[in-house]
Amino acid sequence: MQLVSKEHKTKLLYDHYMRYLFIASASLMTIIIVTIIVFVGGQGLLTFKEVSPLDFFFSAKWDPMGLEYGALSFIVGSLAVTVLSILLGAPLGLAGAIFMAKIAPAWLSKIMRPATDLYVAIPSVVYGFVGLTIIVPFIRTYFNVNIGFGLLAASIILAIMILPTIVSISEDALRAVPKSLEEASLALGATRWQTIWHVLLPSALPGILTSIILAMARAVGETMAVQMVIGNTPQLATSLFMPTSTLPSEIVVEMGNTPFGSAWGNALFLMAFVLLVLSLLMILIIRRIARKKVI
């Protein structure tokens, strides 16, 4: 006697195998990221066959024709634009988030949400192009320097590009603070600003920090916009107005003229690997913060 009809059996079998398909596509994420680390890292680390790590990380002499592969100026450039853009963009973004979450009338918040999405939708080449046609000449005129390309121009453009990340994630964090905390503070006679400063911001701090770190990840990896305004000169910047270069901008400028597998090409891959490690580190920090939030 057949307890389960054949048709039903097929269905159950189907159900069983679909599950494996789902697991396979999910595992693909892990496979992809591991492959990226292995291949970019593997290609990059080949550099050390010809260049000592000491030279790569601590020398600013970048002259591939003369077999000098010191990437210090690019590393410093990347870190400098990231920190500067956060200093410029984070206060504005955070203030905007507070405004959207607690102060703006409902209709204005409704306009600002899609507006922050639009910020993300603008392509980075367009940001770079506007930087090139507005910000660089502006710096040249008003700061009385003769070039205009450099750290300041790149940081201003990046500060604008990271705004949506900071605004939207911080706003979510602020809105997630329980209403009772806010009401308790107001009931004690605190003004709105005192409530925001002493109650809301401390409670939303993990979310705010996450937004800032994600913004840093975006800034450090941004390629096109930075390349168009930073001047692309392999030298250590000693002022905000000096043309210099960052890890991603240098890669995009030089990769095209580099034979694949040469020491020069490998050094560029190593720079990409440094970027990769930096962005993975940021993810680990964010996870740390998120775990603390639960406890």
Next chain:
Amino acid sequence: MSAKLFDKLATLLMWLAGIVILGILAAFLLYILYKGVPVLSWDFIFGKSSDIQAGGGVGAQLFNSFYILLLSLLVSIPLAIGAGVYLAEYARDNKLTDLIRLSTESLATVPSIVLGLFGMIIFVNALGMGFSIIGGALTLTLLNLPVLVRVTEESVRNVPVHYREASLALGATKWQTIWRVVLPNALPGIITGITLTAGRALGETAILIFTAGTTVGRQIVNFDVTAAGETLAVHLWYVMAVGLVPDRVEIANGSGALLIITILILNLLFTIPSKILQRKLGAGGH
């Protein structure tokens, strides 16, 4: 200073921040459109580009942008829905799930230039595709995947539990429940996610320079996936950074405006049906 006065001052500052944020965006968009829209003409939008002479168009680049986007979405949507459904419906709270989540988050923060170099090693060199539309599309898939996975997972999670319970109680298998009940109800969210991803992918440059290349074929419309396929965003960068054409600023202005307009239209086209769908589903249930 009294607390009340300070409160007023702070409120004023926050208003100022809000206005500045909106103002920067408005200034950006208006500037790009103001500079670029006069350049847009039939010949520019659908014409052939030129390497040396002035007056080149961006027809082939525009076609390539959409072609590469379409190919990459064809690959990434099924994979992302699979992974998103797994995380929302099947995944238990264990090490494997945690690893998959960590991988997705990490993939989302990998700088696009790194993805570009990776695509160059794997697709362009190792698999011998050369600078090609297919190489660019596959690399672009890596950028789309994490965002789509996250959006799918969220939308699937937002489907009320009692929908699933009703379906399972009627004797449907888990797969039937997912296919007939959960996914249709999660669709509006997924469509919104696809639009956001598509907009981002359309403007992506760093990934495509070393995978799809900076040249175009001789025809405007070229379905050959092994041909090199410079996109509109790459073209904008290329003419400004390396280009030799005398009217490069005009081309860049026009390309910028065209990109922005395309992305705005894309968003409108997809967000409206998804909103209507959402309203319909909302009216039918709950």
